[in-house]
Structures are given as structure tokens and as C-alpha cells.
Amino acid sequence: MQEYISKKVGAIEFGLFSPKMITKMAAVKIVTPELYDKEGYPVDGGLMDIRLGVIDPGLRCKTCGGKLKECIGHFGHLELARPVFHIKFVAHILKILKLTCRNCGRLLINEERLKSFLESLKNPSAEKHPELKKQELKEFVAEVKSTKKCPHCQEKQHDIKFEKPSNFYENDKKLTPIEIRSRFEKIPDDDVRALGLNPEVARPEWIILTVLPIPPVTTRPSITLETGERSEDDLTHKLGDIVRINQRLFENINAGAPEVIIEDLWELLQYHVTTFFDNEVTQVPPARHRSGQPLKTLTERIKSKEGRFRHNLAGKRVNYAARTVISPDPKLKFNEVGIPKIVAMELTIPERVTEWNIKYLKKFIEQGPHNYPGANYVLRPDGKKKKITDETREQLLEELQPGFIVERHLMDGDTAIFNRQPSLHRMSIMCHKIKVLPGRSFRLNPNITTPYNADFDGDEMNLHIPQNEESRAEAEILMQVQSHIISPKNGLNIIGCIDDAIVGNYLLTKKLEFDREEAISLLISIGVENSEKLKKFGKKVSGMEVFSALLPSDFDFIGQTKGSTRDEKISVVIKKGNLVSGYIDRSTIGEEKGTLIRALYKEYGEEIGIDILNKIFRLGLEVLLRHGFTTAISDTDLPERTRLSCQSLIEEAGAKVNELIAERKAGKLEAIPGYTEDETLEFKILEILNKARNAVGEAVSSTADENNPSIIMAASGAKGSILNLAQMAACVGQQALRGKRIEKGYKERTLVSFKQKDLSPEARGFIKRGFKQGLSPTEFFFGAMTGRDSLMDTGLRTPKSGYLYRRLANALQDLKVEYDYTVRDANKKIIQFKYGEDSIDISKSEGGKINVKRIVKEVLGE
Amino acid sequence: MQEQKDINIQKHLLIPKHIKLPEDEKQKLLQSFNITLSQLPSIYESDPSIKELNAIQGDVIKIMRQSPTSSESIFYRVVING
Numbered sequence: 001m002q003e004y005i006s007k008k009v010g011a012i013e014f015g016l017f018s019p020k021m022i023t024k025m026a027a028v029k030i031v032t033p034e035l036y037d038k039e040g041y042p043v044d045g046g047l048m049d050i051r052l053g054v055i056d057p058g059l060r061c062k063t064c065g066g067k068l069k070e071c072i073g074h075f076g077h078l079e080l081a082r083p084v085f086h087i088k089f090v091a092h093i094l095k096i097l098k099l100t101c102r103n104c105g106r107l108l109i110n111e112e113r114l115k116s117f118l119e120s121l122k123n124p125s126a127e128k129h130p131e132l133k134k135q136e137l138k139e140f141v142a143e144v145k146s147t148k149k150c151p152h153c154q155e156k157q158h159d160i161k162f163e164k165p166s167n168f169y170e171n172d173k174k175l176t177p178i179e180i181r182s183r184f185e186k187i188p189d190d191d192v193r194a195l196g197l198n199p200e201v202a203r204p205e206w207i208i209l210t211v212l213p214i215p216p217v218t219t220r221p222s223i224t225l226e227t228g229e230r231s232e233d234d235l236t237h238k239l240g241d242i243v244r245i246n247q248r249l250f251e252n253i254n255a256g257a258p259e260v261i262i263e264d265l266w267e268l269l270q271y272h273v274t275t276f277f278d279n280e281v282t283q284v285p286p287a288r289h290r291s292g293q294p295l296k297t298l299t300e301r302i303k304s305k306e307g308r309f310r311h312n313l314a315g316k317r318v319n320y321a322a323r324t325v326i327s328p329d330p331k332l333k334f335n336e337v338g339i340p341k342i343v344a345m346e347l348t349i350p351e352r353v354t355e356w357n358i359k360y361l362k363k364f365i366e367q368g369p370h371n372y373p374g375a376n377y378v379l380r381p382d383g384k385k386k387k388i389t390d391e392t393r394e395q396l397l398e399e400l401q402p403g404f405i406v407e408r409h410l411m412d413g414d415t416a417i418f419n420r421q422p423s424l425h426r427m428s429i430m431c432h433k434i435k436v437l438p439g440r441s442f443r444l445n446p447n448i449t450t451p452y453n454a455d456f457d458g459d460e461m462n463l464h465i466p467q468n469e470e471s472r473a474e475a476e477i478l479m480q481v482q483s484h485i486i487s488p489k490n491g492l493n494i495i496g497c498i499d500d501a502i503v504g505n506y507l508l509t510k511k512l513e514f515d516r517e518e519a520i521s522l523l524i525s526i527g528v529e530n531s532e533k534l535k536k537f538g539k540k541v542s543g544m545e546v547f548s549a550l551l552p553s554d555f556d557f558i559g560q561t562k563g564s565t566r567d568e569k570i571s572v573v574i575k576k577g578n579l580v581s582g583y584i585d586r587s588t589i590g591e592e593k594g595t596l597i598r599a600l601y602k603e604y605g606e607e608i609g610i611d612i613l614n615k616i617f618r619l620g621l622e623v624l625l626r627h628g629f630t631t632a633i634s635d636t637d638l639p640e641r642t643r644l645s646c647q648s649l650i651e652e653a654g655a656k657v658n659e660l661i662a663e664r665k666a667g668k669l670e671a672i673p674g675y676t677e678d679e680t681l682e683f684k685i686l687e688i689l690n691k692a693r694n695a696v697g698e699a700v701s702s703t704a705d706e707n708n709p710s711i712i713m714a715a716s717g718a719k720g721s722i723l724n725l726a727q728m729a730a731c732v733g734q735q736a737l738r739g740k741r742i743e744k745g746y747k748e749r750t751l752v753s754f755k756q757k758d759l760s761p762e763a764r765g766f767i768k769r770g771f772k773q774g775l776s777p778t779e780f781f782f783g784a785m786t787g788r789d790s791l792m793d794t795g796l797r798t799p800k801s802g803y804l805y806r807r808l809a810n811a812l813q814d815l816k817v818e819y820d821y822t823v824r825d826a827n828k829k830i831i832q833f834k835y836g837e838d839s840i841d842i843s844k845s846e847g848g849k850i851n852v853k854r855i856v857k858e859v860l861g862e
Numbered sequence: 863m864q865e866q867k868d869i870n871i872q873k874h875l876l877i878p879k880h881i882k883l884p885e886d887e888k889q890k891l892l893q894s895f896n897i898t899l900s901q902l903p904s905i906y907e908s909d910p911s912i913k914e915l916n917a918i919q920g921d922v923i924k925i926m927r928q929s930p931t932s933s934e935s936i937f938y939r940v941v942i943n944g
Contacts, residue, residue: 132919132943822895829901838932848931 015201019211026077027051027063030214033243035232047239052076053216073216078242080210080273081249082266083177085166087274087281088299089207093180094162096187096195096204098145102170103155105186107194108147114194164283165274177270181208209273214239234295235276238287242272320347320465322442326420327456329443330621333614334495335481337418337432338443339410339463341372344436347465348376348407349414355402364408365397372409372436379405410434410465415472417464417479418444420452424805427451427487427494431479447501447617448481450591451494482606485613486598488843493598496591497617499718500629502584504620506716507627508543510583515539519546522626526618533577543623544579550615552604553577559595562587562717564701572596586717589616598846635710636729636772642703646696646730650768653692654761657685661759685759686734686741689766693733697726732767732775735786741765742782753778871910878927882915883938888922891938905939917941 023029031045042048051062053073061071085093101108117140121133148157161169168175184205192199220233232240249265275287278299286294302308322343329338353361367374368388378386378396381403386396400406410416412435419429430451437443442461449455466472487494497505514522519541520534528534533549555577562585563569572582574596588596601609638646663669664681671680701722704711713719727733735742742765748756754763761768765782769775775783814826821839823832842848871877883891892898905912905923912923921941929935 135943820895824901827901828897830895830897830903833895833937834932834935836931837929837935840931 013198013201015198016203016206017213018203018206022075022077022211022213025075026213027074028076028214030076030078030239030243033240033247035236035240036230040230047076047214047236047243048217048222049076052214053218055217055221071218073218075216076214078212078214078246080212080269081246081253082262082269083181083208083210084266084270084273085177086207086209087166087277090162090166092204093207094160094168096184097160097168097175097180099141099195100183100187100191101150101153101155102157102183104150104153105183105191106150106152106188107144107191108150108157109144110151118194165281166270177208181205181210184208212242212273234289234297237289238272238276238295238297241287242269242276245269245272318464320467322347322463323460325441326454326459326461327439327441327443328446328449329437330446330617332435332443332445333433334445334448334610334617335432336435336445337416337463338435338437338439339416340440340442341436341438342440343463344410344434345369345372345374346376347410347463349410349465350379350405350407350467353400353402353404353406358400358402361406361408362397362400364406365393365400368393373411375406375408377407379407410436412436415466415475417466417475418442418452418461419464420454420459420461422802424453425451425487425489427484428453429479430481430484431475432481445617447498447591448495450496450498451484451487480606482610485601485606485609486843490848491598491842491845492592493594493601494591495613496594496597497589497613497620498591500624501617501620502586502590502716502718503629503713504623504627505547505584505589505616506712506718507629508584508619508623509547509579510543512543512546512623512627514541514543514546516541522546522619522622523549526615526622528615544583547584547616547619548574548578550612550619551577551579551600552608552612555600555603557596557599559588559599561585562715564715564722585715589613590717629709629712631709631713633772635708636725636770638700638729639703642699643730646699649692649695649699650731653688654768656688657759657761660684660688681759682741685761685764689734689761693726693731696731697722700726700729726770728771730770732770732779732783734761735765735767735782737765737786737789742785751778751781870914872914877911878925880911880915881924881926882912882917883922883924891922899940902938902940904942907941907943912941919943 028049028051029045030047030049032043034043034046035048036046037043042050050059051074053063054061054066054068054071057068060067061074063074064071099107107114121137149155150157158171160175161172163169168180184203184207187195187204189199192204195204197204215235217236220235220239222233222236223231225231245265245268249262249269252262252265271284272287274281274284275295276297279286279295279297280300287297288294300307305311322339324340324343332338351357351361361375364373364375365378365388368390369376375388378388378400380386380399386392388396412433414434416432416434417429418432421428423429428451432444435443442463444454444461446456452461454461466475481495485493485495516537516539519537523529523534523546528549532553533545537545551574553576555574557572557574559572559582560569561572561582570582572584572588573580584596587593597609597613600612604612660669660681664677667677669677669681671677672683675683701711701714704725710720710725711722714721714725737744742750745751749758750763750765758764762778765785767775767779767783769779815823815831816825817835818824821834822830823835824830836842840848840850872880895901899920899922902922907917907919915921915923917923919941923939923941925937925939927935927937
């Protein structure tokens with residue numbers, strides 16, 4: 001195969017600019033800090049010199065002749081009156097100073113020793129671990145640094161001290177950049193190489209600046225305000241400071257000013273050059289605007305979240321995207337997304353005109369941009385983009401021919417990519433089919449909120465429209481909702497039925513029975529029409545039969561119901577597509593554990609899988625619509641008998657606790673090993689109170705009516721639990737802070753309404769009343785304490801865990817499973833010898849395991 | 863403190879089995895994964911769990927761990943100085 005690469009990067013070399021190089025590549029020598037003359041025209045030799053590039057539309061570059069976007073700008077240069085340090089290289093300067101002789105510039109080591117060390121480092125036969133090499137090198141460098149006498153010229157070496165930000169001292173005498181530069185100049189090329197620099201592109205003396213490259217104006221464009229005033233970029237301001245001080249320094253040197261003044265100016269120049277490179281250097285006060293806000297100089301442009309990398313390169317903004325609030329629409333299919341008409345008329349899909357679709361596309365142009373479905377633009381083969389308006393429409397229609405591209409409005413069935421941040425896993429961005437709807441929000445089926453982790457309390461989501469056939473195909477093959485029903489984290493279905501859909505199917509399969517006509521009308525209303533099973537319906541049709549009508553007739557399945565304190569777990573059996581025993585609840589069709597859904601998906605694939613799931617969901621809703629289902633406070637009404645027994649349960653527990661307290665006071669309580677008597681008492685009290693609450697819960701659930709909607713919701717797993725119900729009906733229970741009963745407040749008591757050292761349940765946050773009955777003031781206060789604590793907790797934990805996750809994802813991002821099943825990083829270093837130690841693809845397993853029994857059964861055909 | 867010297871942590875229930883790989887098996891291992899030594903995970907020479915093996919820099923240690931997912935998982939680490 002021929003490779004279509006005209007030029008290939010062979011190597012990249014990093015080096016330093018030499019002063020010569022800087023002057024050579026400069027288009028302008030900067031001589032004056034002034035920017036514009038009286039007419040507002042850029043000054044020659046100023047920082048906005050027109051030879052530095054163009055930033056005004058219409059003008060041409062003086063250097064290259066290019067127009068605004070053609071000319072990328074040209075560097076200038078500034079001769080510094082005195083050399084200064086480059087702040088980003090001070091660490092290197094210190095190192096080189098310490099490693100070389102102050103007199104002859106040679107490395108402080110004799111040649112044989114150096115040679116043998118370098119060779120041992122490079123020697124490929126004795127392969128060493130990279131960590132080890134680092135260690136050796138460190139030791140060697142330390143050895144060279146500590147040499148006190150130059151082995152070449154016998155010169156005595158002095159201690160070099162470094163003081164932040166950029167001061168070097170030798171025996172308490174300050175070293176000027178000039179001195180350091182002259183020392184670096186003496187280092188022979190071979191020694192430079194040993195230092196790890198390539199002397200051809202990076203001589204050490206080039207670290208110290210004598211000539212400053214002036215970045216082109218295109219990197220620091222000035223903004224023209226509405227008033228016509230010009231506002232310069234931060235970099236231009238900073239450069240202006242540098243040029244100004246540089247000029248003053250020149251003048252003073254030439255005038256023969258006293259050394260003190262020159263030194264002050266030199267230091268000032270050093271400060272300005274330092275802040276030009278980095279305005280956040282420690283112990284250097286940041287340069288500021290007149291308003292007091294720090295200038296954004298070179299380093300700040302690149303660094304951190306708002307910097308070039310994370311903001312502009314990793315986080316690019318795109319066209320053909322939309323964002324609004326989301327809201328639920330249960331009438332949509334799982335893989336659809338409802339988009340507002342105004343969005344559909346703004347976003348477009350390019351369609352190429354051919355002989356066969358020219359009539360079809362002309363219709364869109366006739367409609368224009370303001371009628372739906374219309375078109376916004378026509379692209380001619382010569383690359384011109386024409387907007388469709390009332391004036392241009394007729395002409396565009398006339399000249400339209402094969403080869404043109406029409407950008408038409410979005411229509412039902414188009415492909416879109418839908419996303420909600422934070423995109424923590426691959427299900428956070430999926431491909432949907434568009435459904436154009438009235439309104440101003442994106443609509444999605446409430447059952448697919450889980451993968452996006454969305455709710456409808458004001459969440460916003462993003463929509464992207466792929467613009468060509470390739471990207472559409474890629475999205476449809478890899479990203480469709482139906483391809484993501486099974487989560488890769490545990491091999492269970494992340495999409496399933498929620499809320500009413502579960503209740504509906506639970507009622508249907510457990511209790512309901514219909515007349516033949518009723519059953520068929522129910523099924524037809526959700527779009528099941530040609531099922532063979534409909535024909536077999538008898539006069540009376542059970543809910544199980546109705547549910548079975550959705551299943552393929554060769555489907556076998558064995559699962560289990562959820563089970564609860566009221567109902568035992570029983571098996572759900574489907575034989576030849578008929579639900580024979582059991583009933584449907586959360587553990588068969590719910591999300592994360594819907595075994596039935598997973599089985600269907602495995603057997604029949606994504607398309608049929610999502611279709612059946614969709615029908616199951618709609619059936620649930622339809623059943624509830626016809627049957628009626630509501631919940632009310634009266635659900636928590638208890639019969640007098642139960643109410644009394646609950647009360648006595650709590651009273652008994654209270655009495656037991658008082659007994660224990662009395663026992664402790666008498667000193668008769670025996671401590672659990674490892675704990676004090678008081679701690680033992682606390683444990684025992686907690687245990688008793690928890691037991692009491694559970695007993696109340698059981699009492700509530702066992703006496704409640706089977707048709708009680710709240711009980712149905714809890715039993716089917718759709719929403720709520722028996723515990724919630726018991727809290728409303730009978731007893732809220734113990735409030736706990738940090739795993740203990742409430743202790744804080746006043747001296748040895750929680751509230752002023754109790755006596756000191758009162759350990760009784762009421763005084764330590766036990767709420768014996770239920771929500772319906774109402775809480776006493778003290779009980780309410782205890783409830784508020786735990787409520788606030790948990791609110792604080794979640795508020796503090798979310799950002800912390802988010803950052804933790806970000807770091808983890810960044811650390812793991814280029815790990816990959818190779819073809820030999822090893823997990824390796826980008827350097828092909830082995831992390832794991834077998835992926836997950838068992839090389840199982842979780843998304844193809846059943847909860848991380850392979851069900852060998854089932855497979856054997858299937859293969860043998862039972 | 864004196865007693866600790868006699869403890870062989872290799873015998874501890876929670877320490878997986880560590881074995882020094884013979885030279886020929888080591889070569890075979892490197893070949894089968896098509897890697898050099900530096901691409902293996904590393905273990906310090908002074909690691910308590912290989913103290914008894916007298917392993918030196920460049921040796922490969924085979925570790926057999928009990929794994930909840932596969933009953934036994936085999937891991938290799940190269941000995942480095944330190």
C-alpha cells in the first residue's frame with residue numbers, strides 16, 4: 001500500500017535563540033517606546049511598527065505583503081543596554097555555575113572519570129531500570145558540584161548561593177549577568193555536551209539575554225473601543241515598560257551616571273523582563289494595570305485552566321451545536337431527542353445536490369430560512385456560500401444543479417449527538433434521532449436520564465449535529481443509545497424502566513385481568529399489532545398474557561423478583577415467550593439490575609432489545625393510565641391496633657434503655673472488650689433503638705393493605721421503601737451525627753429542655769413520632785441538625801470527588817489492552833499481565849462473571 | 863524488636879508466593895511479551911517479601927496472587943536497586 005505522506009516529521013530539536021539569530025530573524029529594531037504619532041499612525045521602530053504584521057483589516061504587511069489573515073506576523077528585536085537573566089532558566093544557570101570552574105570554565109571533573117561515567121550511562125548491554133539511572137546521575141552530579149578545586153587549572157572553587165527570584169552570590173559577592181555570561185562563554189563545546197546541551201543550538205551563554213525578541217503585533221492585537229479609543233494588549237504594555245527602561249539605562253550609561261543609578265535601572269530592567277515572561281514569580285510583585293489588576297503576560301497565557309492548552313486546545317468550541325434546558329417527554333422513544341423548532345431552523349445539515357434529489361432539495365430552498373422545513377445556505381461548487389433570502393431565492397433556485405450543496409433545516413430522523421457534562425463515562429455522550437417539537441427545551445425520555453445523570457430541575461444539555469456522511473455513520477455505529485444499554489462498568493443494563501413503568505408492569509403481571517377487547521385495545525395503543533399471541537387470547541386475558549405479547553415467541557428466561565419483607569423472592573419464568581410464573585418488578589426490568597432486559601438484549605441484539613424495552617415502558621404507562629394510580633397521605637393511615645402496637649414497641653424500647661442507664665449508674669454494666677462502660681452503654685442503646693424502629697417498620701408493612709399504592713411502589717422497587725413509609729406513618733427514629741447519637745449543644749446536654757447527663761432516647765435525638773403525626777419542637781430541631789449536616793457533607797464532597805476523579809482519569813487515560821491481553825501504558829510498559837487478571841470483557845459478561853452453566857445449557861440445547 | 867528477626871513474612875497468610883525466576887524462564891518471559899526488562903513493573907531489592915530469595919538487580923520475581931476474579935493471577939516484577 002502506498003502511503004500518502006508528502007512530508008514527515010523526522011525529528012524535533014529544542015534549542016535556544018542566539019542573540020545573532022534573534023537579530024537576524026527580526027524585521028524591525030525597536031528603538032522607541034512610543035506606539036503612535038499624533039495622527040494615530042504607528043511609529044517606525046515602535047512596538048506597533050507596521051513591519052511587525054497586520055492587525056487591521058484591509059492593510060497589507062510591510063514585510064511580506066500578506067493581508068490580515070495571510071500574514072502571521074514578524075518578530076522584532078530590542079538591544080538590551082545590559083544583559084539580564086531569563087527567569088525561566090535561573091535553575092539552569094545555578095546548576096551550570098556550580099558544575100563549572102570559575103576560572104577556566106571546564107567541568108569540575110577529570111576527563112577519564114567523566115568519560116567512563118558517560119559510557120556506563122549509555123552502555124546498552126548493562127540495561128538498567130530508568131529509576132536507577134536517574135539515581136546514579138543524581139549522585140554523580142552531586143559529586144561534581146562538591147568539588148572544591150578545579151582538576152584542570154587548580155583554581156579554588158567558591159560556594160555559589162542563589163536567592164529568589166534571580167540573585168546569585170559567590171562568597172557573598174553578587175554576580176552580575178555580565179560576569180556569569182563571560183563565565184559561560186568560556187565553557188568548551190565538549191563540556192557543554194556533557195551538560196546535556198547541544199552547543200550548536202544551545203550555548204549556555206544564550207540563556208542570559210542581551211537581545212530580546214519582540215513578539216509580532218498579531219500575538220498582541222490592540223482593541224478599538226466603541227469610542228474610537230485604542231486599548232493595547234497586556235503584552236504591549238509590558239514591552240513598552242521594557243523599552244522605556246532600556247532607553248533610560250542606555251542614556252545613563254552614555255552620560256556616565258554614577259554606578260548606583262545604573263544598577264537601580266538595571267534591576268528595574270531585570271524586573272520588567274522577568275514579569276514579561278512570568279508575572280506570577282514568587283517574591284516578585286506582579287506588574288499591574290492602572291486599575292490594580294495584574295497583567296497577563298506570556299506564562300499566564302499558557303498556564304492552567306484558562307491557558308492556551310486547557311482552554312483553547314483541549315477545550316475547543318464548535319459550530320453546529322445547541323444548548324438549552326432539558327425536560328421530560330415519556331412519549332418519545334428511548335433513542336430520540338426532542339428539539340425546539342427554532343433550533344431545528346438554525347442548525348443545518350448539508351445535502352449534496354444530485355440528479356435524483358434536486359426536486360426534493362429545491363423545495364427547501366423555496367421555503368427559505370424562515371419557514372420550516374427550509375434551508376439557510378447554498379454552497380456553490382466554487383466554494384462560495386450564499387445565504388438564502390427573499391432576494392436571492394429565485395436566482396439560487398435557477399442556478400441550482402448537481403454538485404451544489406444545500407444546507408437544509410433539521411428534520412425528524414436526523415442524527416444528533418447529545419451530551420451532558422460532566423462527561424464522566426462514555427454514556428454521557430450518545431447518538432439520538434431528532435424529533436422536532438414545539439417549545440424551547442430539549443426533550444428526552446425520562447428513562448435515559450440515568451446514563452447522563454440528568455434531572456429536570458434546570459439541567460442544560462448540549463446537542464451536536466454531525467456534518468458529513470462519515471461522522472454520521474461513526475456516530476450511528478458507535479454511539480447510539482441502544483448500543484449503550486449495557487454498561488461497560490459491570491455488564492448490567494444502565495438503561496431500564498423507572499418509576500411508573502415499573503409500577504405499571506408490576507400491577508399488570510401481578511394482579512390485573514382484562515376482557516379480550518380491553519386487552520387488545522391496551523396493546524394496540526402502545527403499538528403492538530401483529531402479534532400472533534393476540535389471536536390466541538381467550539375471553540378473559542390475564543396481565544401476564546398481555547405482558548407476554550411483547551416478548552418474542554422463542555424467548556426463555558429465568559429470573560427472580562426483588563423480594564421484600566412482605567414478599568418472598570420467587571422466580572420469574574418465561575417459557576417460549578410466555579410469562580408462566582412470577583411477576584415483573586425492578587429486578588427484572590429496572591435499571592442496573594434488569595435481568596430480563598439484559599437477557600433480551602443478549603438474545604436479540606440492540607435494535608429488538610430497545611424496541612421491546614420501549615414497549616414494556618409504554619405498556620407500564622398505559623396500564624397506569626387506564627387503571628389509575630395515586631398516592632396520598634391516607635396511604636400512611638394505620639389501623640388502631642397497629643398504631644397502638646407501634647406505640648408500645650417504642651415505649652418498651654424506652655423502658656429498656658432506661659433500665660440500661662440505671663444499670664450503668666449502679667455500675668453494674670459490663671463493658672465490651674476494648675470499650676469503656678459509657679461506650680458500651682451507647683452501643684447497647686443504639687442497638688435497642690434501631691431494633692425498635694425496624695420492628696415498627698415491620699409492623700407497618702405487615703398490616704398495610706396490599707392495594708395500598710405506597711406499599712405497591714415500595715414492593716415493586718419503583719420508588720420509596722418500607723422504611724420511608726414507616727417514618728411517615730409511625731416513627732422517624734434515631735438521628736445520628738458521625739455515627740453517634742446527638743451529643744453536642746450545651747454542657748453535657750443537647751438542649752436546654754433537658755437535664756444535664758440525660759441519656760434517655762428523647763434527650764439524645766430519638767424521634768418517636770412519625771412525620772404525619774408531627775414532631776415535637778425538640779425532635780424537629782434534632783432532625784434539622786442531621787439534615788444540615790448531610791447537606792454540608794454533600795456540598796463539600798462533590799467538588800472534592802470531582803477533582804479526585806479528574807486526576808485519576810488523567811493518570812489512566814492512555815492505558816490500553818494490547819492484543820496479548822496485557823495492559824500497557826504509552827511507553828508500552830506493562831501494568832497488568834492479564835487485563836483484570838482474568839481478561840474478561842466486563843461489558844460482555846454478566847455482572848463481571850461468565851455464566852458457564854447457562855452457556856453450556858444453551859449450547860447443548862437443554 | 864529482637865523477635866522480629868525470626869519472622870519470615872513469606873509464610874504470612876496475606877503475602878502471596880514470591881519465586882525467583884530461573885534465567886531461561888526469564889528470557890522466555892521477555893520473549894513471550896516482546897519486552898525488555900525496563901518495561902516490567904519493578905520491585906526493590908530490599909523489599910521484605912523477597913529478602914529470603916537473595917535476588918539481585920535484574921532478576922525477575924514471579925508472584926502468584928489469589929484473585930477474586932480469576933482464582934490465581936500471575937505477576938512478574940523486575941528487581942531494582944534500593
